[in-house]
Amino acid sequence: MYRIDGQYFPCHSKSSQLAFFQSAVSTGASFKPLDISCISKKPTHSMHLVLGTHYDKVSDATLKEKEEILKSSMSSLQSYLKNCVIHHKKSIMYPVNTIAASEERAKYSEEICKAIWCHGSDASLEIKIPIRWFAFELSLPEQSIVLVKDALSIGERYGMNEEDTKQALRYFHNVSLMLYYPKVTNVIFIDSKPILEILSQLLALTYIDDYDALASILDKRLPLEVTNNLEDGIFNENIFEHLKSKSVVFSLPEFQMSDLIRLLLHLNIITKLEDEPKGHYFIPYALPSYNEPVSIKETNAKPLLIVWREEESEEILPAPTGLFPLTIVNLLNQKEYVAKISPSTPGYFKFRDAMSLKITITSKHTLHLINRYTHIEVYFTGPTQHCPLVRNLLKTAIDNSSDAMHLKHNYVNAFACPNNESCYCIINEDHHKVADCTVCGESPALSNDYWTWFNDAQGRDECNNGTQIKHDNDQPSDENILDKMPQLNDLVRLFDSYAAQFKLIGIALSVRVDDLLPCPEVTTNNLMQVFQRWIRRDKDVTWRTILRVCQDYPDHLGKAEAEVKQFLSSPTAHSLYDPLPDESKSTTRAHDHCFKFFPSKSHAFVFIASLILVLVAILILYLC
Structure with missing residues (x-):
């Protein structure tokens, strides 16, 4: 239904209200923690409010049935989670007549705000x-x-x-x-x-x-x-x-x-x-959603899947609501290669959740993207040697879209498991040509038409091009650590005594600091945000950069430089950042070592979560 001025009109959608609701709620699992300063009290948990938006249109019997289903589904929740659900009297649903006149709707809004205020103290934050x-x-x-x-x-x-x-x-x-x-x-x-x-x-x-x-x-x-x-x-x-x-x-x-x-x-x-x-x-x-099944003819490379999952439990999550259209716009706006919308002709897609783009690399090729809601499916019709380039373009577009919606980068590359339709073969980034199945007991052997997406990081296979690295036996072991990425907890621990210099450090690291308040009680929190933003920026994020910042400001960070160097020389630092035994770093023959190239990321931090989620809300509220 689409509601205008208290009247409602039918409109058509392939997704039910429940499907929209589940998709929107699951997106919450991908949101980043709040990145704002001056928080004096953080929320201890999230809070859930179930609005009965068609409450006025159902019979008492149907209402009771829905109530029992909800209660049954929540019975397995831990007790502290059950306390996070706001009740309306004895009901688990809060009734709202969404087609009421403006005055009555304003009254509902006020009642809902009061309910959230009264029951949401533990889920609120104070600034x-x-x-x-x-x-x-x-x-x-x-x-x-x-x-x-x-x-x-x-x-x-x-x-x-x-x-x-x-x-x-x-x-x-x-905020x-x-x-x-x-x-x-x-x-x-x-x-x-x-x-x-x-x-x-x-x-x-x-x-x-x-x-x-x-x-x-x-x-x-x-x-x-x-x-x-x-x-x-x-x-x-x-x-x-x-x-x-x-x-x-x-x-x-x-x-x-x-x-x-x-x-x-x-x-x-x-x-x-x-x-x-x-x-x-x-x-x-x-654009409309696709209603008929969409499929692609066989391409030289097997389709790449983009899959989202919960970071700790590794549970597979639906693709975040609203991310797909934003990713399309970011792909069209990128400047490295010309990308255009494909014509509205057979063989090409032009939907809100499936899109074909013409991308010019050496010549024009087609990139097909399909939002399957459980994942995004990627097909490329061009030469397979361009697949890694396309993968990196797509990664940058998804990263930029995720940053705009304030989402975590909790997605992984995967392939469809050839043995089980309900299983994903998640790419193991630490091992060459290894994919770990989410359901199957063993990882399948995947042919080269899968791995062509990753030919830019082939490890030992790159030895064939004759590129060599020679490790200097006389190089001090500390030098190996300088180009490693620092961990956030080490940075905060080492610079906690210098937290008052968070603005100086942020400016030196080329990250935004003008929104961080100079409140003495939150300087450590500000310092943490500076380092988080630097790490997310992913440009020259190394211990070498940290030392250079200290050296550039000796009056303020001279002692910090000495403490960082002392830490990098410690056994703890070597176990964390340089765990290989010393003999493996000695000079070896050319065929034992090979050069690896990992493309750098380019992030454009544009925070637009409010309007992106608005578009999502429009779809949820007006298509149901």
Whole structure:
């Protein structure tokens, strides 16, 4: 159902409400821990609230049946988890009439907030911020969109200079109290509803065909050609002029249609098209899902699978909701190789969850990506020697998309097990041509048409090209450690006494520090975040870099340099970072050692979880 102004209209989806719910909830297992400063009390556990969104439409008998099913499924939960579920009186479901009028819906929202507040103390977090920030936030106008210059004026009332106010705005953005994107717009979204509303109405044009429903969305009718193009994911900016929500979104002269387009491009919600007669922009979220089974003809390389799993238990998780379309946009936006949308012809896919891209390496080839929901399936029709390059392009796109949605990088490469349909052959990154099955007792022998995806890291096989490495027998053993990646716990332990220098260290490591508050009680937490961001950035993350930072600032970190060197010379450091016996490092013949090349990663940290999850929410709420 699609709801507009208290009325609801039918729309069609291949997924049930339960399937959407399960997909959205399972995505929560992939979220990163909160990366914000000034937390004085962390949550002890998560919290769950089950909303009976069609509560008003079911009979008492059906309601009782659903209640018993829920209680049965939760009976196996540990006791502390059972206490994390909010009850409505004696019911496990909290009733909400989602098609109620605005006033009644506001009442429901208030009741839900009270329930969460009363029962969620252990699942909440507390932050300690300067009192002037708190007063500043309370003084912002009660309107959806505020000019940055007006916010700066309010900050001046509380003795905050321009940088102080901008730091406060960045912090409130990071904790989701507002949306603040200074690189692309001069306004702040105190309430994100106008952005959500206009995106919702844009997508609704592709889901509904009821005349009354369209009349509730549109100020003036759209030509059929424009609607058809949008269903193909393509549009021009003037489509927003037809939507009723434009009056709120474009209420300020400083934020107009071009600003909205620039914001959506910045967030990788849309991408710009070149030489496309149908329109200037592409939004994959507007595409339909595939309803018929999709399959690919045999290619020279077996399909690569991208699989998500829980880090500790290694339980297989569904592909995170909303990640697939964002990954497509990131692939189209990457600059290394030209990638374009394939034509809407047989043999190619153009769906929200299955996409064919034309990618030019030495010549044009096709990359097929299919979201099977349990995993993403990857096919490449070009020469097999390009498969490693394609894999690395895809990895960068998924990494960037994961960072944007604030997701962990908890995915692995895999193949479909040839012996068991319910089993994955997970690639063992530590051993050449080894795949560990998730179900089968033994790892299968996989042919070369599987391993062609990994020919850039072939280990011993690379000896055939004659490349050699000679290890100098006179090289001090400490030197072997300098190019190893430090572990976070070692970095924090060694630099804890110098935590007050977290900004200096962060600037030297080229990571963002302007959102970290200079509160004495959280300097260690800030230092930890600096090192976490540096490690995630994955550029020159070595002990050698750490020593160079200390040497660049001897007045502040001179003693730290001596302590780091002492640690690197210790048996503990050698056991952790250089466990090979000394004799294995001596000079050997050329055929005993070979050169390995591992491509570096390139991460673009663009935090857009709020709007990506909004698009997911639109699908969940309006397609059910």
